[in-house]
Amino acid sequence: MHTLQEFLNHTKGMTYVISALLLLASIGFWLYLTGREGGE
Amino acid sequence: MSEQSHAAPRPLLSPFNVVAALLLLLGGCAAAYRFAAGLGPSTNLDHLNPWGLWIGFDVMTGVALAAGGFTISSAVYLFGMREYQPLVRPAILTGFLGYFLVVVGLLVDLGQPWRLPYPFLVQSGPTSALFEIALCVALYLTTLFVEISPAAFEWLGLKRWRRLVHSMTMALTIFGLILSTMHQSTLGAMYLITPSRLHPLWYSAHIPVHFFVSAVAAGISMVVLESALSHRALSDRVEVSGERLDEMTVGLAKAGAVVLGVYLAIKVVALSLDDEWALLLTPYGHWYLFELLGFVLLPMLGYIVGHRERRPTLIRISAGVTVAGVVLNRLNVSMFAYNWRLPAADRYWPHPYEIAVSVALVTFGVVMFRWIASRMPILSEHPDWRGEH
Amino acid sequence: MSISRRGFLGTATLAAGVAAGTGRARAGAGKDRFPGYAGSMGLLHDTTLCVGCRACEIACARENHKPRPTARLGDRSVFGRLRRISDKLYTVVNRYIKARGKKPAVYRKHQCMHCQEPCCASVCFVRAFTKTPEGPVLYDPSVCVGCRYCVNACPYHALAYEYDNPMSPTVQRCTMCYPRIKEGKSPACADACPMGAIVFGKRADLVKLARRRMAKYPGRYVDHLFGEHEYGGTSWLTLAGVSFDKLGLPTGCSHRPLPELTSGFLSIVPLVITIYPGLLLGFYSFTRRKERLAERARVEAAEAARAAAEEAAAARAADQKKLSEARQKKAVDLAVAKALATRDSEEGAGRSGGGEEGRS
Numbered sequence: 112m113h114t115l116q117e118f119l120n121h122t123k124g125m126t127y128v129i130s131a132l133l134l135l136a137s138i139g140f141w142l143y144l145t146g147r148e149g150g151e
Numbered sequence: 152m153s154e155q156s157h158a159a160p161r162p163l164l165s166p167f168n169v170v171a172a173l174l175l176l177l178g179g180c181a182a183a184y185r186f187a188a189g190l191g192p193s194t195n196l197d198h199l200n201p202w203g204l205w206i207g208f209d210v211m212t213g214v215a216l217a218a219g220g221f222t223i224s225s226a227v228y229l230f231g232m233r234e235y236q237p238l239v240r241p242a243i244l245t246g247f248l249g250y251f252l253v254v255v256g257l258l259v260d261l262g263q264p265w266r267l268p269y270p271f272l273v274q275s276g277p278t279s280a281l282f283e284i285a286l287c288v289a290l291y292l293t294t295l296f297v298e299i300s301p302a303a304f305e306w307l308g309l310k311r312w313r314r315l316v317h318s319m320t321m322a323l324t325i326f327g328l329i330l331s332t333m334h335q336s337t338l339g340a341m342y343l344i345t346p347s348r349l350h351p352l353w354y355s356a357h358i359p360v361h362f363f364v365s366a367v368a369a370g371i372s373m374v375v376l377e378s379a380l381s382h383r384a385l386s387d388r389v390e391v392s393g394e395r396l397d398e399m400t401v402g403l404a405k406a407g408a409v410v411l412g413v414y415l416a417i418k419v420v421a422l423s424l425d426d427e428w429a430l431l432l433t434p435y436g437h438w439y440l441f442e443l444l445g446f447v448l449l450p451m452l453g454y455i456v457g458h459r460e461r462r463p464t465l466i467r468i469s470a471g472v473t474v475a476g477v478v479l480n481r482l483n484v485s486m487f488a489y490n491w492r493l494p495a496a497d498r499y500w501p502h503p504y505e506i507a508v509s510v511a512l513v514t515f516g517v518v519m520f521r522w523i524a525s526r527m528p529i530l531s532e533h534p535d536w537r538g539e540h
Numbered sequence: 541m542s543i544s545r546r547g548f549l550g551t552a553t554l555a556a557g558v559a560a561g562t563g564r565a566r567a568g569a570g571k572d573r574f575p576g577y578a579g580s581m582g583l584l585h586d587t588t589l590c591v592g593c594r595a596c597e598i599a600c601a602r603e604n605h606k607p608r609p610t611a612r613l614g615d616r617s618v619f620g621r622l623r624r625i626s627d628k629l630y631t632v633v634n635r636y637i638k639a640r641g642k643k644p645a646v647y648r649k650h651q652c653m654h655c656q657e658p659c660c661a662s663v664c665f666v667r668a669f670t671k672t673p674e675g676p677v678l679y680d681p682s683v684c685v686g687c688r689y690c691v692n693a694c695p696y697h698a699l700a701y702e703y704d705n706p707m708s709p710t711v712q713r714c715t716m717c718y719p720r721i722k723e724g725k726s727p728a729c730a731d732a733c734p735m736g737a738i739v740f741g742k743r744a745d746l747v748k749l750a751r752r753r754m755a756k757y758p759g760r761y762v763d764h765l766f767g768e769h770e771y772g773g774t775s776w777l778t779l780a781g782v783s784f785d786k787l788g789l790p791t792g793c794s795h796r797p798l799p800e801l802t803s804g805f806l807s808i809v810p811l812v813i814t815i816y817p818g819l820l821l822g823f824y825s826f827t828r829r830k831e832r833l834a835e836r837a838r839v840e841a842a843e844a845a846r847a848a849a850e851e852a853a854a855a856r857a858a859d860q861k862k863l864s865e866a867r868q869k870k871a872v873d874l875a876v877a878k879a880l881a882t883r884d885s886e887e888g889a890g891r892s893g894g895g896e897e898g899r900s
Contacts, residue, residue: 114671115574115657115772116278119803123277127286130810134329137817138322191703198626198700201688229820231827262686262701262709270665274683280802281689282665283809321824329816333809340805344659344798347695347790359805497624 171514178511181504182259190262193504200490200499207485208509209256211338212478213249214288215362218370219377220246220295221324221331226406228324235399237391240302240529241381242374247295248519250288252512259508280341287334294327305533306526313536336363342484350488352430352439355421358484364417368410369477372450375403375470377520379463385524390531397463404466408454411473415447435488442483446476576656580675581721582743582775583730584750585649587787588760589737592619592635592647599732600631600651603717622788625650627700627712631729636787646780648787649729649738652677652698652714653767654775657797660690660699668711675743675775676716684710695771695790695798716775743775750779772797 112118162168185193196203219242226232227239258264266273271289276282297316304313339362342349355361382389382396391399422428430436453469456462486499501509524530593614601608606628611618619635631651639645658677661669666683669690686709691699702709717727725731730740739746747768754761766784767774770793778789785791 113574113577113673115797116661116671116799118574119278119662119799120276120667123803123806124275126810127277130813134813134817137814141817141821186706189704189706189709190701194703196688196701196703198624198691199697201691201701225820229824229827231831262688263684263707264686266666266683266685269683269685274666274668276665276667278662278799278803278806279665279689280806281663281687283806285665325817325820325824328820329812332812332816337805337809340802341663341689343801343805344663344693345695346798346801347793348693356801359808494622 171518174507174514175511175518177507178509178514181507181511184504185259185508190260193502195499195502195505197497197499199493199497202485202489203499204486204501204505204509205256205260207482208478209260209512210253211481211485213253213256213512214335214338215366215369215477215481216373216474217246217249217253218331218335218366219374220249220298220370221327222367222370223374224298224324225328228320229328235402237395237530238374238378238399240299241377241524242370243295243298244302244520244523244529245373245377245516247292247299248516250292250295252516253288254292255515256509256512280337280343283337284334284341287330287337291327291330291334294323294330298323298327302523302527302529305528305536310535331366332363335366336360338362339484342489345489348490348492349484350435350491351425352422352427352435353484353488355425357417357421357424360417361414361421364410364414365477365480368407368414368473371403371407371410372470372473372477375400375407375467376474379467381520381524381530385521385530388525388530397461400463400466401458401461404454404458404469407466407470407473408451408458411447411451411454415443415451418443418447435491438483438487442476442479446472446479450476574657576773577671577673577675578744580673580743580775581716581740582654582675582746582777583716583727584739584741584746584777584779586737586739586750586753586779587646587648588779588781589735590633590647590649591735591737592616592633592645593734594618594633595732595734596649596729596738597629597631597633599728600714601629603720603728604630604715606630625698625700625713627702627704629700630712630714634788637782646782646787648778648780648789650696650698650788651729651776652716653696654714654716655771655797656774657772657799659693659695659771659798662799662802663689663693665689672718674718674721676718676721677775678715678718679711679713681710686710693798695793743777746777750777753779769795771795 112121181193190196194203194205223235223238223242227235258267261267267285270276270282270285297319301313301316304310304316336359339358339360342354342358343356346354378396379400382391382393422431431440450469450472453465453472457466457469490498528536594609594611595613597609598613600606609629622634623629623632625632631649633647633649635645635647637646654675654677656671658669658671660679661667661671661677665687666685668680668684670678670680672678686701688701688711690711691701698713700712702712717725717729720727726740727738730738739749741749747765750765750768754763754765760781761779762781762783764780764784766778766780766789767776770790772795778784778787780787783791
């Protein structure tokens with residue numbers, strides 16, 4: 112890794128993928144958390 | 152309802168239709184010429200000014216003015232302001248059409264528009280602010296499409312689909328708010344990398360926040376304007392009474408005043424942080440003050456008085472001034488205060504063809520809104536789904 | 541740029557990152573951690589030696605298969621106005637200061653500066669630009685969408701676009717003669733310069749060379765080497781005898797690379813993605829809770845009202861019953877008394893019958 116550009120490209124790309132996964136996970140998280148609550 | 156509109160069809164040769172058709176034809180011709188001859192002959196773009204009206208207005212301004220959708224749906228579904236429910240659908244429709252036109256405008260401007268999916272399919276550049284915007288706009292346009300689809304499902308009588316989408320309202324609203332926060336501010340962030348080109352009064356490390364807050368102000372104001380206009384123009388489709396609309400307008404003015412107040416405050420903060428007071432005395436400074444005082448402070452006062460005295464007309468005028476102010480701000484950042492160091496001869500001014508395409512896009516948006524709103528349950532509830540939101 | 545480098549988002553870099561091990565993980569986001577490619581090449585333009593012959597322009601046009609400039613070698617008429625880089629002119633020599641008395645005119649050659657941390661590479665959403673280890677910043681036209689953000693963002697106005705090409709326009713700019721460098725040759729402009737005003741070599745050596753010149757002839761040069769630190773540094777270095785803002789170059793530039801400015805903001809984006817769901821569901825729960833409490837309060841109030849009404853009704857019914865019982869009893873008593881009186885007076889059988897009557 113020699114340039115800032117390479118580093119940013121690497122980290123930004125990975126972070127996009129990870130944040131997308133986390134966003135998807137948050138749906139399941141919420142549904143499981145509130146699954147036993149009656150009604151909506 | 153549909154029988155009603157069949158019984159009294161609008162005349163095809165109304166002045167509105169004739170003018171709209173002319174503007175669309177002009178813009179269509181200009182766009183065709185752009186693809187036949189290239190960007191060079193059809194625009195005033197050059198190597199120093201590669202972005203013109205099609206980016207500054209169609210994209211920058213278009214996205215800001217389409218912010219009503221996420222603003223109102225968040226207020227109603229997330230913050231429980233149920234009394235504004237009748238405004239949600241028209242706002243989302245305006246948003247959807249706005250983003251759709253942004254993409255159309257972008258396709259005209261791009262050098263090789265058929266490569267638009269390349270950042271997602273071929274090779275992505277995640278260090279670019281534009282990558283984030285492309286991703287968000289693509290996802291948000293889809294979100295808005297899904298959010299407005301119940302209107303079409305009700306119109307077509309597809310009850311199962313209508314119920315399915317309705318069950319996702321909360322997720323869609325949250326997703327829309329996330330995407331909007333991101334790309335509205337990232338549009339401003341596109342200029343973070345150009346400190347030597349954008350005039351210091353408009354350049355700020357906070358420009359993403361400026362863009363986001365002013366987009367919220369634009370969104371609220373667009374909802375005020377669009378509800379008033381459609382109430383007048385499509386009165387046979389509107390269910391909400393004039394008094395109820397005035398009531399909601401007075402309520403929106405409160406939100407508008409607060410958002411414009413916040414915007415004014417953060418603009419002053421940016422002046423202070425970068426110590427740009429002396430620049431206010433230069434010609435660019437006067438132009439900056441014109442924008443800030445005439446198109447932020449003034450409509451804010453209009454909203455305040457309009458809310459306190461319950462004067463819907465004053466509020467609607469203020470909304471118009473706010474929208475004009477956001478247009479002016481985006482044009483200032485992208486055109487008038489950009490490349491400000493270049494000699495006057497090298498500065499950019501839009502070509503008539505560029506203006507023709509932009510005008511045609513706005514016209515197309517209005518025509519589409521009218522077409523959809525006079526057929527689908529946008530301004531009124533569908534009898535089968537009354538009170539179900 | 542080969543196909544294998546391509547990929548959506550981090551998938552390609554993810555694999556590369558795993559392969560490269562964890563060494564990079566220690567690196568922070570600052571420029572100081574990334575010294576650039578050691579031994580990369582650069583060019584030094586000494587404007588005090590340039591005489592404005594434009595041999596470099598002509599050599600550049602030949603090398604890049606561009607139309608030969610109409611003005612011939614040594615033609616001074618072109619200096620009447622400031623010329624700009626275009627898709628047909630990768631490099632351009634301008635006269636910034638006219639000759640006055642003994643002082644010679646000042647010319648400067650302009651072209652892509654080949655930044656150490658290129659702005660164009662950072663703003664490109666298809667990663668069309670690459671900083672090569674050899675020094676040149678290369679552009680891959682096969683992925684270019686034509687958004688022109690690179691042209692718009694370049695602080696040196698050094699990129700051009702093919703506006704006259706309707707179907708497949710691309711960005712046009714100096715390549716630092718990358719193919720020639722790969723062959724071990726100097727860039728065409730450096731070879732063509734008859735004055736030695738363009739020196740090709742290792743960038744690190746050129747910085748030292750420029751320093752030596754500035755130290756040796758302090759009256760000849762201003763004490764600044766343009767491109768050493770500007771926005772993180774450039775491969776093209778410029779020496780001058782006058783202030784650089786008189787030569788059309790920005791002065792007072794930050795030493796931080798421009799891409800850092802966008803990077804800081806883009807770091808907030810994942811925060812929005814990760815914080816908003818929790819925050820908004822919190823707001824939503826708050827709203828729902830308020831609505832539910834209001835609903836419960838309404839139900840309870842209704843229940844209480846109904847209970848109160850029922851109680852009142854029951855009490856009224858009880859009163860009624862008591863009243864009617866009392867009235868009945870009174871009637872019975874009256875009847876009994878009457879019967880007793882009759883029996884007393886008549887003295888007949890039916891004593892038990894009268895009791896039964898009273899009980900019913």
